[in-house]
Amino acid sequence: MRPVDLIVIGGSAGSLQVILALLAEMQALSMPLLIVLHRNGGFESTLEGLFATRTNLPIKEVEEKDILQPGTIYLCPADYHVLLEKDHTFSLDYSERVNYSRPSIDVTFRSAADVYGPGLVCVLLSGGNADGTEGLLYVKAKGGYTIAEDPATAEVPYMPQQAVSRKTVDVVVPTEDLPGFVEALSRYGIPG
């Protein structure tokens, strides 16, 4: 077992229910957790509020230069890429969309892997585009641990399916087991 330093969850279409279930499972956390969710602008406050109904942990939309705090759940703001700096602060980036997406899951996975290496856990959820797969490849190359929601049970299978077929994931977890799985990982560490 090795300790987890950061968990990053990437989700797109059909991932909201899984994220809510996952948050409900997370009532104590010894590392930060970051959610990269594809969404339209204009939902910010609604989404933060909705998340807050599921967990006692503090929920915060990422602001630039925020220092990552253990036990805090961070949400990427709409329309910005979120990157991580070596001093464990966030950077925001308004450059071109990646995979038609901003925030892009690939961008955050990669950047997190540069800083956290083997202490990083990345989870790729339901979605209808190919974002996240390149990022997971990079995370694995840097020694991180990668999880995909099982495409067979995901609401929109395409995104996790891309990751699975490119052999970028350490473990594929059925939707209903995912919250418990990630929670156990945060508590006991990464196997192996």
Added chain:
Amino acid sequence: METPPIRYEEMDLLLNDLYSRYGYDFSEYSKASLLRRIQRLFTLDKFPSFAEFRYRLQTDIHYFRRFVEEITVNVTEMLRDPGFYRTLRTNILPVLATYPFIRIWHAGCSTGEEVYSMAILLKEAGLLHKSLLYGTDINPQVIEKARKGIFPVSQMQKYSENYIQSGGVKDFSSYYTANYHLAKFDSSLTQKMIFSTHNLVSDFSFNEFQLILCRNVLIYFERDLQSKVFKLFDYSLEKFGYLALGSKESLRFSSIADRYRQVGKEKIWRKVHEAG
């Protein structure tokens, strides 16, 4: 999976080279964004090794220019965040109207979309005739584009929606002439604009303004550089002038914060006291 193209330590070498060779200082840019941009360029231009990339940058000034153009972020749009422009219309322009002459600085204006947005607002408020808009950027190529005032027609629908949401009541298409896939903005707008290169890291204040806009630029700077730039803006702003930042940027943690008041909910601050 190939190995990562460029590592943090290699980027540091590169930044040192560029400073000693060309005098451009990127050492206080946010490293994660910068690394990503540099990796992107390295891949795009298909360099076989870091050593060759580094050598090319040291020896070829034309390639260095390309480097500056590619690693700076040039994504912008007209009337982005319509609520912000609505506040400009309703709260800020009526105050600026009381001045005999209005000077506005768009710092880091990229291809100029925000400068044209501002000119439209000023025109509709009947203030453009007594205004001057300065647009500056580190990147000479985007400044050249900004001067031309030609943007893709494909963007116009989006801009027109932004315009309406910002409180515009005219026909947005009356501000440009469409020709094939390009839209050229009216020369009555361009006449009041001055574009020039300016590096926020190393260049000084060049005038005094009543409004400075610098949106989505500071997110690429580390904290120390941000405070230097805030001081530059503070020095370049008249008392009771306004400073406008991007939707995720803030004056809150800066050393000038206690002399500024935020205007409503938007990221606009008014200078209420001069430096002591």
